[in-house]
Amino acid sequence: MSFNWHSEPLTRDTSVCKHYRNTQNVRRFMLEHCGAKFKFDRGFMAWIGNGVPKTLGEVVDEWLQRNRDGH
DSSP, X not given: OOOOTTTXXXXXXOEEOTTXXXXXXXXXXXXXXXXXXXXXXXXXXXXXXXXXXXXXXXXXXXXXXXXXXXO
16 A cells, blocks of 8 residues: 555655655645745656655755745
8 A cells, every 4th residue: 555645644754755746744744844935846846756765854955955045
């Protein structure tokens, strides 16, 4: 059975698998870790789904890096 992105508890150690989905559960996690300015954009979503293994912690860190100047 695959990971349920809608209801499973998420942590920085959660692996982003090939079945990853941008759910409200993920959005809440990202808002909690990145702040109120968090949003998904096409480039960031493409990076998440690029096939390179990563964790949600790495996803958070990448978003913070991309948006460190408030862009």
